[in-house]
Amino acid sequence: MDVIVEIPALRERLKEEHPARQIAFVPTMGALHEGHRACVDVASRVDNASVVVSIFVNPTQFGPDEDLERYPRDLGRDLEFCEAWGCDVVFTPSAVAMYPRVQRTWVDVTGITDCLCGRTRPGHFRGVTTVVSKLFNIVSPDVAVFGQKDAQQALVIREMVRALDMPVELRLARIEREDDGLAMSSRNARLSPHDRRRAGHLRASLLQAARVLEDGERESRAVEAATRMHLERHETGEVDYVELRTASDLSTLGRVEGKVILAVAVIVGNTRLIDNMVFDVGADRVAADVDLF
Ligand code: PAF
Numbered sequence: 001m002d003v004i005v006e007i008p009a010l011r012e013r014l015k016e017e018h019p020a021r022q023i024a025f026v027p028t029m030g031a032l033h034e035g036h037r038a039c040v041d042v043a044s045r046v047d048n049a050s051v052v053v054s055i056f057v058n059p060t061q062f063g064p065d066e067d068l069e070r071y072p073r074d075l076g077r078d079l080e081f082c083e084a085w086g087c088d089v090v091f092t093p094s095a096v097a098m099y100p101r102v103q104r105t106w107v108d109v110t111g112i113t114d115c116l117c118g119r120t121r122p123g124h125f126r127g128v129t130t131v132v133s134k135l136f137n138i139v140s141p142d143v144a145v146f147g148q149k150d151a152q153q154a155l156v157i158r159e160m161v162r163a164l165d166m167p168v169e170l171r172l173a174r175i176e177r178e179d180d181g182l183a184m185s186s187r188n189a190r191l192s193p194h195d196r197r198r199a200g201h202l203r204a205s206l207l208q209a210a211r212v213l214e215d216g217e218r219e220s221r222a223v224e225a226a227t228r229m230h231l232e233r234h235e236t237g238e239v240d241y242v243e244l245r246t247a248s249d250l251s252t253l254g255r256v257e258g259k260v261i262l263a264v265a266v267i268v269g270n271t272r273l274i275d276n277m278v279f280d281v282g283a284d285r286v287a288a289d290v291d292l293f
Helices: 007-015 036-045 076-083 126-137 148-163 188-189 193-199 203-216 220-233
Strands: 002-003 022-028 050-057 087-093 143-147 169-173 238-246 256-270 271-281 286-288
Touching: 002 007, 007 087, 022 036, 036 050, 036 076, 036 169, 036 188, 050 076, 050 126, 076 087, 087 238, 126 148, 126 256, 143 148, 143 220, 148 169, 148 271, 188 203, 188 271, 193 203, 193 256, 203 220, 203 256, 203 271, 220 238, 220 256
Parallel strands: 002 087, 022 050, 022 143, 050 087, 143 169
Antiparallel strands: 238 256, 256 271, 271 286
């Protein structure tokens, strides 16, 4: 496994791959866990591909009051994981290499970035789409893999790829979970034992919503209310949002039908956690935990 820090060195190394091999790319911010492993597994299944992982805590996607400094970092451990998971190349650029000048050029997807996490974290998705565009330009991947846990991010990146005709195929890895259902996240490490127990209720609230839909409820407000009630009853934390939206473009809905996403964000202790469940809802059937795309 090659570990490469500089952009020109990475480009040189990846020239050896194309066109004989494809490049399957997994962008990450490090603090790797089973969720990232699932992404690497999806990348490893791409035909005749070299798996490239980037590890870069991207400052432009953090707001001024957010947790950039506190974001967990352990490069040595991350590299051990990448080696064990069979990655071919790991790219670990510095912030100066990625942003050598004042950044005046941004990639900004509008509309679907205004709701959910975009509402509470203004500028976050502009930072994500800008860094992902830069990484795509540096790595030139044939396939890029993202996690379904960050469902809004995945939809925003799909919109960017379509709108800008980027020659990359997007694939998603399903959400990996702890035994109590808590979605794997780099931020889970920050939870106190008490908050860690409370955090299990994010998944439980989504399962509660699944039961309500299975019982025949089709009014989105009622399903959202049942989900929120579960979170509040179990004192999970400060609920940021509980929203049902279309899975295609995050439009709001009155009646629940077709492919929809129930997304939740809760601040547990000092840590903001997100989770979601994608449903395919018909008049008399409900499939839960389906693929976003
Ligand atoms: O999902 C993440 O870890 C980040 O948002 C990403 C896609 C690596 C961009 O910094």
